[in-house]
Amino acid sequence: MAENTSDDATAIGLELNGFLDVSVVGAAIYGIAVLLCIVATFWVAGRGRIRFEPRKFVYSVTLFILLGATGEAFLNSMWDIVFGWPLWEYRLYPAHGGDISLFFPMIWGIFGTYSYLRDQVVGGMHLGGGPLSMVVIGAEAILLELSVNMPYGAIFGDYILSYTPANLGPFSHYSWLQFIPFYAAIAVATLKLTEVQEIAQYRHMRATLLLYVIGTLSFGTL
Secondary structure: OOOOOOOOHHHHOOOOOOOOOOOHHHHHHHHHHHHHHHHHHHHHHOOOOOOOOHHHHHHHHHHHHHHHHHHHHHHHHHHHHHHOOOOEEEOOOEEHHHOEEOOHHHHHHHHHHHHHHHHHHOOOOOHHHOHHHHHHHHHHHHHHHHHHHHHHHHHHOOOOEEEOOOOOHHHOOOOOOOHHHHHHHHHHHHHHHHHHHHHOOOOOHHHHHHHHHHHHHHHOOO
């Protein structure tokens, strides 16, 4: 049976002392600022040569949001049922027993936007690259999560979510190593489903997204 390896945040030197209270407006502004930083970073990295495809962007980011939130709700609730403790607990407007946040469109929208821009600037993740490409993408996701969660903690004095497994040393409550396969699975699913829509020239995009939303609602994520 898996063991709960959580440590108290203050025990590993992560006592948080923010200077702003958490609010809907504050969290929204923070999310927008993060998105602008990501766009600016890729704009500079790509020397301004980012090919923006509105339908592909909307489709892939929406998929990331729906698959990410549904995956979180399923994985965390199943883990809790089997092992008796959750893998994480959302602190930012939690829902679904802390498995997800009401801000999940912003949270997973950040990851989806990063993935889309990465594909435009440095090339997408090709499955032909094998497990190594998935590990690289997952490792990038951990760095992105740390770059989002740590400044949030410094500003608001709390976590967006707090992870239970302590396998990243002093960064354990901000992210976890198991995020690599979890994020990679979502990235692969989004990539393959987007490829299908590209072949169909996005003729059924709205109907397909509606189907995914209905599936998410049926699962009870929202």
